[in-house]
Amino acid sequence: MPLSTSSNFARPDDAFRAIVEAHRGLTDEQSADFDAALVLILANHIGDIDVLREAILLAKRRMIDGQQQQQQQQ
Amino acid sequence: MAQVNTHQAKTFQTKTQFGYRRHSDQDRPGQASAEHPVVIVGAGPVGLSLAIDLAQRGQRVVLLDDADRIGEGSRAICFSKRSLEYWDRLGVGDRMVEKGVVWSVGRIFHGEQQLYQFNLLPEDGHKRPAFINLQQYYAEAYLVDRIGDLPDINLRWRNKVTALEQRNDSIALTIETPEGAYRLQAQYVVACDGARSSLRQMVGAEFAGQVFEDQFLIADVKMTAEFPTERWFWFDPPFHAGRSALLHRQPDDVWRIDLQLNRYADPLVEKQPENVRPRIARMLGHDKFEFEWISLYKFQCRRMDRFLHGRVIFAGDSAHQVSPFGARGANSGLEDAENLSWKLDRVLRGTSPASLLESYHVERSAAADENIRESTRSTDFMAPNSHQEARLRKAVLSLAKETEFGKRMVNGGRLSVPCSYYSPLSSHDADAWAGGPPPGCSMLDAPVATRESEQAYLTDAFRKGGTDFTLLSFSNGAAVAAPDGVKDIRIGGTGGLADPSGLLAKRYDAEPGAAYLLRPDGYVAARFRHPTREAIAAALSRAQGFN
Numbered sequence: 001m002p003l004s005t006s007s008n009f010a011r012p013d014d015a016f017r018a019i020v021e022a023h024r025g026l027t028d029e030q031s032a033d034f035d036a037a038l039v040l041i042l043a044n045h046i047g048d049i050d051v052l053r054e055a056i057l058l059a060k061r062r063m064i065d066g067q068q069q070q071q072q073q074q
Numbered sequence: 075m076a077q078v079n080t081h082q083a084k085t086f087q088t089k090t091q092f093g094y095r096r097h098s099d100q101d102r103p104g105q106a107s108a109e110h111p112v113v114i115v116g117a118g119p120v121g122l123s124l125a126i127d128l129a130q131r132g133q134r135v136v137l138l139d140d141a142d143r144i145g146e147g148s149r150a151i152c153f154s155k156r157s158l159e160y161w162d163r164l165g166v167g168d169r170m171v172e173k174g175v176v177w178s179v180g181r182i183f184h185g186e187q188q189l190y191q192f193n194l195l196p197e198d199g200h201k202r203p204a205f206i207n208l209q210q211y212y213a214e215a216y217l218v219d220r221i222g223d224l225p226d227i228n229l230r231w232r233n234k235v236t237a238l239e240q241r242n243d244s245i246a247l248t249i250e251t252p253e254g255a256y257r258l259q260a261q262y263v264v265a266c267d268g269a270r271s272s273l274r275q276m277v278g279a280e281f282a283g284q285v286f287e288d289q290f291l292i293a294d295v296k297m298t299a300e301f302p303t304e305r306w307f308w309f310d311p312p313f314h315a316g317r318s319a320l321l322h323r324q325p326d327d328v329w330r331i332d333l334q335l336n337r338y339a340d341p342l343v344e345k346q347p348e349n350v351r352p353r354i355a356r357m358l359g360h361d362k363f364e365f366e367w368i369s370l371y372k373f374q375c376r377r378m379d380r381f382l383h384g385r386v387i388f389a390g391d392s393a394h395q396v397s398p399f400g401a402r403g404a405n406s407g408l409e410d411a412e413n414l415s416w417k418l419d420r421v422l423r424g425t426s427p428a429s430l431l432e433s434y435h436v437e438r439s440a441a442a443d444e445n446i447r448e449s450t451r452s453t454d455f456m457a458p459n460s461h462q463e464a465r466l467r468k469a470v471l472s473l474a475k476e477t478e479f480g481k482r483m484v485n486g487g488r489l490s491v492p493c494s495y496y497s498p499l500s501s502h503d504a505d506a507w508a509g510g511p512p513p514g515c516s517m518l519d520a521p522v523a524t525r526e527s528e529q530a531y532l533t534d535a536f537r538k539g540g541t542d543f544t545l546l547s548f549s550n551g552a553a554v555a556a557p558d559g560v561k562d563i564r565i566g567g568t569g570g571l572a573d574p575s576g577l578l579a580k581r582y583d584a585e586p587g588a589a590y591l592l593r594p595d596g597y598v599a600a601r602f603r604h605p606t607r608e609a610i611a612a613a614l615s616r617a618q619g620f621n
Contacts, residue, residue, distance in 0.1 A: 036469040
């Protein structure tokens with residue numbers, strides 16, 4: 001089963017908001033700790049190494065795109 | 075495991091020392107040097123086991139070692155079920171198990187709290203336990219004793235190979251002894267001379283890999299203690315804040331303690347007994363112990379690109395090296411020996427083509443990769459490489475307190491199990507199987523009973539009369555005869571072994587009529603729901619290197 005990138009939440013704003021609110025009041029360090037735990041919990045829930053790898057690739061592309069943008073701005 | 079610095083804290087009673095003895099080979103001038111079928115270099119657990127295995131198969135073996143004694147210090151301690159089954163075949167299994175400390179349970183702690191416990195062999199019906207702990211010097215001493223029963227092995231102490239010359243059809247070795255040098259020729263040389271192998275340098279091979287920066291203090295201490303016979307591993311224990319620790323029992327009231335130190339620790343300072351003592355006293359809560367051995371290690375994971383270099387074959391630590399969390403060093407070396415010996419025997423007899431040896435490289439280098447991968451993951455989990463790695467580990471340890479998946483992600487060492495081979499010697503399943511060991515996997519043990527109702531195990535039946543290719547068949551009254559030279563183990567029917575518990579048929583997913591073709595090292599070569607003479611012969615031929 002490939003990674004699903006279609007919109008899966010009936011109310012996507014609620015999902016985004018839930019994550020944002022979870023970070024409210026946390027220091028950057030605490031936020032990073034929180035994200036690490038959340039990633040592991042969600043990865044286990046997905047339970048499919050191929051889907052996880054695809055998700056990692058998709059997320060990694062943000063890094064590459066970000067670097068290219070930075071280079072263009074310079 | 076790479077030993078950076080060793081320090082012998084206390085004068086250690088040498089368990090076994092051997093004298094150099096002159097051999098008549100040394101009296102032959104260079105041109106007329108003696109020729110032997112196999113020379114093994116290095117009398118550690120791997121070289122000794124390989125020599126015994128080859129001799130039991132009828133080969134004459136010369137075994138050389140540059141020392142005159144069994145190595146001191148504890149070094150390897152955990153020997154796996156697989157290794158014990160191999161040692162059973164070599165006639166030393168009982169002695170090892172009698173002396174060893176049997177264990178199967180491990181516990182992982184974080185701080186003062188137990189995160190979880192695991193059992194490496196939670197089911198009955200196996201002859202051998204998941205592991206024994208036994209000091210390597212005992213294992214070597216028992217193997218040397220066994221060699222005394224085998225006149226086909228000539229074990230020469232203080233014989234150091236100083237040069238090696240590959241020829242088309244043989245190898246010439248120059249060997250240094252207390253009475254000067256002599257030369258030998260061999261059809262094959264097996265280098266079991268350890269992580270710092272001098273033969274590896276002589277063939278000019280690289281030993282590429284990774285060195286881990288963190289240092290680990292390993293101490294064997296003697297004390298009477300009430301801890302259970304279990305493997306205890308701590309992350310961030312109260313007695314050693316921020317780092318990891320391991321406690322494991324050995325025979326003779328000796329306990330193995332591993333303490334992770336930082337990468338900047340000064341080995342010369344840290345290994346001083348007066349500096350080690352308070353660390354261990356904090357761990358144990360008392361200082362009523364004596365040191366047997368103290369050493370400081372940086373772990374390394376490396377392997378040779380190829381395990382075969384012409385007629386020189388590398389086995390054990392000379393070919394691959396892993397960090398110790400997982401008991402994958404000595405055990406994988408013993409798996410090398412059992413994989414190699416039957417192949418080398420067949421090639422020397424001319425009953426298989428020399429290319430059969432290539433499958434040793436294919437199978438065992440893949441196993442080395444697996445062992446390196448597993449032990450690298452464990453070491454990285456114990457010593458994270460970045461803030462983010464440390465953060466992920468922290469999340470895992472914290473999730474482990476309340477979730478099953480968190481416990482499973484905590485990596486305090488994944489202990490050695492036999493590797494599965496994706497092998498040119500295997501015949502792929504033609505039938506549907508819901509369980510049982512597929513081709514390329516190790517056979518599984520199970521209880522059997524003889525007609526006289528004697529209780530035994532499948533591994534006993536397998537080794538009885540010497541291990542060769544074996545057809546394990548489950549009788550349906552019309553058993554297919556094993557091809558010539560293939561041993562028969564029949565389950566059920568008249569004259570067959572009984573399967574009183576039903577575990578054997580269950581573990582092999584076997585219905586009446588099914589058959590497994592086992593290799594001499596106990597690996598499955600092929601299996602059949604409805605075997606035919608032709609299918610068995612084809613699988614046998616493939617497993618013997620004809621294809």
